[in-house]
Amino acid sequence: MKRRSVGLLVAAATVMAGLTAVPAEAHSSKRVVGYYTNWSGYDRNFLVNDLAKNGTAARLTQLNYAFGFVDEHGNCLSSDPWADYQRPFTAEQSVSGKADAPGQALNGNLNQLKQLKQKFPGLRISISLGGWTGSKYFSDAALTAASRAAHVKSCLDLWLKGNLPGLPAGAAKGVFDGVDLDWEWPGSGGNPGNVIRPEDKQNFTALVHEYRKQLDKLSWPGRYNLTAFLPADPEQIDNGFEVKKLFKDLTFGTTQGYDYHGSWDPITNQQSAIDGPAGDPTTPEFSSQVTIDAYLSRGAPRSQLVMGVPFYSRGWTGVTNQNNGLFQPATGPAPATYEAGYEDYRLLKAKLSGFTVYRDNTAGFAWLFDGTTFWTWDDPVEMKRKAQYISQRELGGAMIWSLDGDTENGELIAALHRNLH
Template structure:
């Protein structure tokens, strides 16, 4: 009887001798892998073949769940069998597009020691997280005698599995080295990123930025945000979630899919709705069938582009959004049912994909809109809440005012960021999962004849803004306007907000600069919230405001528990 070890010594004789040896060879051989998926080509032996290492090639021809020398013999005997020839892709071990004697030799010489490491949790984690290292999917032709785990070069464990507790922020290279009975070794490396102990920075990327501002996925500084929300997908009345711009969205989402592979530490969510795409939300959430369709279609797009979750931005359940939105008395309750259905679908997808997916919602800072929602039920199905604490002052106001005042100035009739945050805490939703919203844009007022007071003054219209948008100026545009020597700048201490007056045009702009952004980020941290949400990336293309947020969130001040 000729076994596999003998064949190794005959290899130099050539394929002919190899073939002769296969004819006379018989009997069992050492196992070459782990039990694997049993779907694939039809059976050649007693059981269907399997793909033990998941590479798309069916090395286990006899279907016993292992990859070994009998499978080499079986391929040799059936290279002309229609069950093999008609499934060339499954048996093309040498990659030449056909199945012949070279594939038999390639199967015999196939990699017989493969290291595979699985990390749980994977991607991005917080300090203090315990991570399980699992090497049980590694494969060998004989047996694996040793497992060695290292993190950034330092040995942390041995055995098929190990656990580590990560503490210091930054990327960690987890390396698994396996050694088989013949003394050979194989190595694989996975990376896990430990986020700094500060809070989240969630940035919205607007899909239309590629047209209006030529701000593309490649321009987004993913190293400065913990989460990226892609805005927006549309929803139809029947519940189906669709791309708002079939061409542009595909270009953007493919680009973010590629970037996410290089930035696993950044959680990417697909955001559905927004001000312009909330018209049909009430219809979509109205029936169980439509809610199912919403969840199925949203999850399908999410998985297609390898995103990490879904953000729902219904503006707003029960009314108060754009003119023409459908509104029903049951919107708030149906919103709860919609989020429950979405969460169920994401859980099933996570179980199938071996990971967890994230749900989030964007919520108005208006207490009346907040109080409509069923927070006692939403808490179990919504991981994160982004509070839209901006747009306090604008064209709808009676007098000039701040876009996002931290505290209410004495002369102002509007609410403030701090008041809205305190009010939201009354819902009982965990504040460590809530992000305080900050705008990367300013709002302008036209016809302001006297700019000395800046706020609380009469105005008579709305200026064009940066791109012809009604009174909206990007941070970059405002920064350039500050170079105008005639411009009047003022920082309002109580509001922690700057204003800019352009006397030649009688325009007043309320906006954010690095000083005001730091104040709001410090407030978010000290208040025990989860961090900061930004609307929107691209309005600050040089990322100066993002840098200010990160700096304010990474200090050593201990957060209070005032809003927990």
């Protein structure tokens, strides 16, 4: 499985002598969690203020900012200091409508996220650590009790206490309300070169517990969120995750609800079907049903299981013109704007001329085909279908990879949000 280097209705927390603060996760609706990447502001020119302009921020309960990295010593570091906290924004680019002033302590996306929280006070924001290209040293960081404690201390100091290199102490304090662990993957091969150990499975449980322990020691009116991104493949689940134990410390977990298939496969297929389609020649089956059932059967609580959905498509070209392009041989990945075989929904929508939309209403997925090129297709119709599935199965909500794929009017998140009950 591959993934790209891929406000809660907060109860007012009252801290009184002898009383525990109300957890910040207390809510009465489904979670809507979205990833915003620190590279979205480059070629895509999708800025934090676009989350306000297209209606996304008003519909999110949690935003995961991706990604912070872990170095060979287990310490947390920024993967892009310029994007994260150095880049100045003009008045037109900023959430507040005011330009960053020369010499101010905090610039970049983190300052914009702080402004976003001021505008949408119910929104929770977590720093997401790892990702496809940033998980190389997680195994080292999680190896011993001492390494885990040092790693967590480093990450909380950098991201939650806001002590960024070269800035005044605490310059970024208050931006983040929690940590999202995106180790891809404990005990399984992810990006080539990742450190992998058989004991990663137990060590990840211990790492999550160490995060929970240190987070709970920090001063906060309520409780910091602690979440994890979890793989779709049951084999990877069993290689690296003690599911029932993990969810005792996690606020919630998000499942990989996409990349079931892609242009690394020799034949076309779905990337985010709810159920396995009839006639699929590949084994084992990958689908949201398989993934969700795998976690539930291993002890994950329904209310803490948040299902991933894609705001992008996977594509093949040189496809045999049979069966409307589905399950057909291809010569390679479809040409695309930023990465061959991967296209944002908003960009693909603008190139629909010549394509026909096909839907499998039984398995729950759609695709585009023009006789040669095949794209998976998650549009508002499929977002509605996924939201209804999440609601019918009484899951905890939906997670989006990634928010920069939506249109200027936020049509995907609108369809998702209004159908979650």
